[in-house]
Amino acid sequence: MSDAYIVGVDMIKFGRFPEKTVPEIGSQAALLALDDCGLSVQDMEALYCGNLGQSSGMVGQRILQQIGQTGIPVVNCSNACATGATAFREAWTAVKAGLYDLVLAVGVEQMGKGLLGGAGGATGIPKEGLLGSGTMPAVFAEAGMEHSRKYGTTFEQFAKVSVKNHHHSTMNPKAMYQIETPLETVMNAEMISYPNTKLMCSVNVDGAAAAVIATESKARELGLMKRAVKVRASVLTSDPWQERDLVMPDVNTCTRKAAAAAYEMAGVGPEDINLVELHDCFATAEILHYENLGLCGDGEAGRLIDEGEVALGGRVPVNVSGGLLSKGHPLGATGIANIYEVSTHLRGEAGKRQVENARFGLTHVIGLGSACGIHVLEKVA
Amino acid sequence: MSDKPLPAVDFLKIPDDGEPYLEGHKCQPCGAIFLGARSVCSKCGARDQIEPMKLANLGSLYSYSIVHRSFPGIEVPYISAIVDLDDGASVKGNLINVDPDPDKIEFGMPIEVVYGDALGRKDRDGNSYLSYFFQPR
Ligand SMILES: [Zn+2]
Numbered sequence: 401m402s403d404a405y406i407v408g409v410d411m412i413k414f415g416r417f418p419e420k421t422v423p424e425i426g427s428q429a430a431l432l433a434l435d436d437c438g439l440s441v442q443d444m445e446a447l448y449c450g451n452l453g454q455s456s457g458m459v460g461q462r463i464l465q466q467i468g469q470t471g472i473p474v475v476n477c478s479n480a481c482a483t484g485a486t487a488f489r490e491a492w493t494a495v496k497a498g499l500y501d502l503v504l505a506v507g508v509e510q511m512g513k514g515l516l517g518g519a520g521g522a523t524g525i526p527k528e529g530l531l532g533s534g535t536m537p538a539v540f541a542e543a544g545m546e547h548s549r550k551y552g553t554t555f556e557q558f559a560k561v562s563v564k565n566h567h568h569s570t571m572n573p574k575a576m577y578q579i580e581t582p583l584e585t586v587m588n589a590e591m592i593s594y595p596n597t598k599l600m601c602s603v604n605v606d607g608a609a610a611a612v613i614a615t616e617s618k619a620r621e622l623g624l625m626k627r628a629v630k631v632r633a634s635v636l637t638s639d640p641w642q643e644r645d646l647v648m649p650d651v652n653t654c655t656r657k658a659a660a661a662a663y664e665m666a667g668v669g670p671e672d673i674n675l676v677e678l679h680d681c682f683a684t685a686e687i688l689h690y691e692n693l694g695l696c697g698d699g700e701a702g703r704l705i706d707e708g709e710v711a712l713g714g715r716v717p718v719n720v721s722g723g724l725l726s727k728g729h730p731l732g733a734t735g736i737a738n739i740y741e742v743s744t745h746l747r748g749e750a751g752k753r754q755v756e757n758a759r760f761g762l763t764h765v766i767g768l769g770s771a772c773g774i775h776v777l778e779k780v781a
Numbered sequence: 782m783s784d785k786p787l788p789a790v791d792f793l794k795i796p797d798d799g800e801p802y803l804e805g806h807k808c809q810p811c812g813a814i815f816l817g818a819r820s821v822c823s824k825c826g827a828r829d830q831i832e833p834m835k836l837a838n839l840g841s842l843y844s845y846s847i848v849h850r851s852f853p854g855i856e857v858p859y860i861s862a863i864v865d866l867d868d869g870a871s872v873k874g875n876l877i878n879v880d881p882d883p884d885k886i887e888f889g890m891p892i893e894v895v896y897g898d899a900l901g902r903k904d905r906d907g908n909s910y911l912s913y914f915f916q917p918r
Contacts, residue, residue, distance in 0.1 A: 515852065524904055525789065525899055525903065525904050527790070528852050529852075529859055530874075530875065530902065531875065531912065531913075532862060533846065533859075535848070535852070541846030542844045543844075545844045545888075548888075549843070549844060549889075592849060593849065593850070593861075594847035595846075641813070641824040643813075643871065644843070644865075644871040646815065647863055647872060647873035
C-alpha cells in the first residue's frame with residue numbers, strides 16, 4: 401500500500417455568505433486547494449464531498465458543474481460534525497487502496513444563525529424545556545458538568561478555553577473573528593446553558609475547505625514532496641454502547657477509541673504530537689478532549705488549561721487556528737479546515753501563530769450520533 | 782379529544798387504576814435498560830429477550846445544565862438534568878423545586894420522580910399531557 405500525502409490544501413476565510421450557494425462556496429475552496437499544488441480539476445481522478453445541510457442535494461456534482469465536469473466518480477457524504485473528516489478519509493482510503501493517484505476532498509457548509517439541536521417530534525407536544533434540553537449548548541454543558549462532577553472542573557477553567565482560542569484567532573486571518581475576549585468578558589457574556597456562555601459556544605458560519613491527496617509516487621513525479629504532508633493515520637469510529645446513551649450522548653468513548661487506534665496506526669504517541677486541532681464545539685468539550693486524546697492524564701485537563709500548556713508557546717498547543725469557538729464551525733467543512741490548519745503548521749507557513757518545529761499534528765472532530773474522526777499528520781520535508 | 786391526559790413520552794405509563802410510572806425495558810442476558818420497547822439489545826445483541834419493567838421512582842442527580850436560552854416560546858431558565866435511577870436506568874428531564882443556581886445544585890443529590898401536567902402544553906387536538914419531573918427529596 402502506498403502512503404498517502406496531502407499535496408494541496410486550503411480553506412476560504414470563514415464568514416457569512418447568504419448571497420452564495422453551497423456549491424459556489426465549495427468550489428472556491430476546491431480551486432484554492434488545486435492552486436495550492438498547481439494542479440487542475442482535470443488531474444483529479446475522484447471527488448469526495450462532505451456537506452450536511454444539503455445532504456441529498458448532490459453537492460459534489462454541483463461543484464464540478466462549476467469548476468469542471470470531467471466525469472470522475474463523486475461520493476457525497478454526511479456524518480454530522482465529522483462530515484468533512486469522513487469525506488477526507490474516504491479520499492484517503494481510495495488512494496491507500498490503490499484505486500487512484502490523485503483525488504480531491506471538499507467539505508462545505510452554509511449555516512443559519514441560532515441554536516442547533518432537536519426540536520422534538522412531529523406529533524404530541526414539544527419536549528424542549530419539559531424533559532430537559534436537547535439544544536447543543538445544554539447537551540455539551542451536561543457533558544462538561546460530568547467532568548466537574550468527577551474532577552471539580554470549574555466554570556472559570558471552562559471559560560479559559562474560550563479566552564485562549566479567541567486569542568489564537570487574532571493571529572488567523574481566515575478565522576471568523578479576530579478579537580480578544582478576556583476572562584471576565586467570557587464569563588459575563590450571556591449565559592446560554594450553564595456553564596457555557598455565548599462566547600463559549602462555537603460560531604455558526606459558512607465555510608469550505610479542500611484537500612488534494614496523492615500517492616507517494618505521484619507526489620514525487622509531480623515534484624510536490626517539498627510541501628507535502630504525510631497522512632500517518634486516519635481513523636473513524638462510532639459510539640459503542642454506554643449506559644447513559646439514551647439520555648446523554650457520549651463524546652468521550654468514541655474519541656478515546658479513535659485516538660488509541662490513530663496512535664497505533666501512526667506509530668506515535670500523544671507525547672510526540674506538537675499541535676492539535678480538536679472539536680471545541682463548546683468550551684466544555686475541549687476540556688474533555690485533552691484527556692480523551694491523551695494530552696494529559698484523566699483529571700488533569702483543568703491544570704492543562706490553567707498552566708497554559710495548551711496555548712500557543714505551551715507544550716502542546718490546541719486550536720491555534722482559533723478553533724470552532726472563534727474560527728467558526730461550518731459543520732461539513734470543519735474536518736478539512738482543521739487538516740488545513742495542521743498542515744499549514746507542518747509546512748512552516750502559519751505566520752504569527754506558527755507552532756515552532758512542528759513535526760506531528762493531530763486533528764479531531766466528533767459529530768453527535770455519533771462519529772469521531774481523527775487524523776495524524778507528519779511533516780515531510 | 783381524550784378525557785384523560787396523555788403521556789408526554791411513550792415510556793411514561795398511566796394505568797387506569799394506580800399511579801403513573803416510568804417503564805424501562807431490560808435485556809435479560811446483560812441487564813441493559815432501555816427506554817421504550819425493542820427486540821434487539823444494542824449492548825449485547827441478544828434478540829427477543831427484553832422485558833418491560835417498572836422503573837424506580839428514586840435516584841440521584843448525575844449531571845445537569847441550567848438552560849438560559851432555548852427555542853422560541855420555551856420558558857427559561859430551567860434545569861436540564863440527567864438522573865440515575867436506583868435500578869440502574871438513566872433518565873433526562875427537568876429538575877424542579879430547586880433554584881436554577883449552581884450553588885444550590887449538588888451532584889449526587891437525592892432525587893424523586895414526580896408526575897404532573899406538561900407545563901400546560903397541549904397538542905393540535907387540544908389534548909393535555911402528563912409528564913414527569915425530578916425534584917430533590
Ligand atoms: Zn443485552
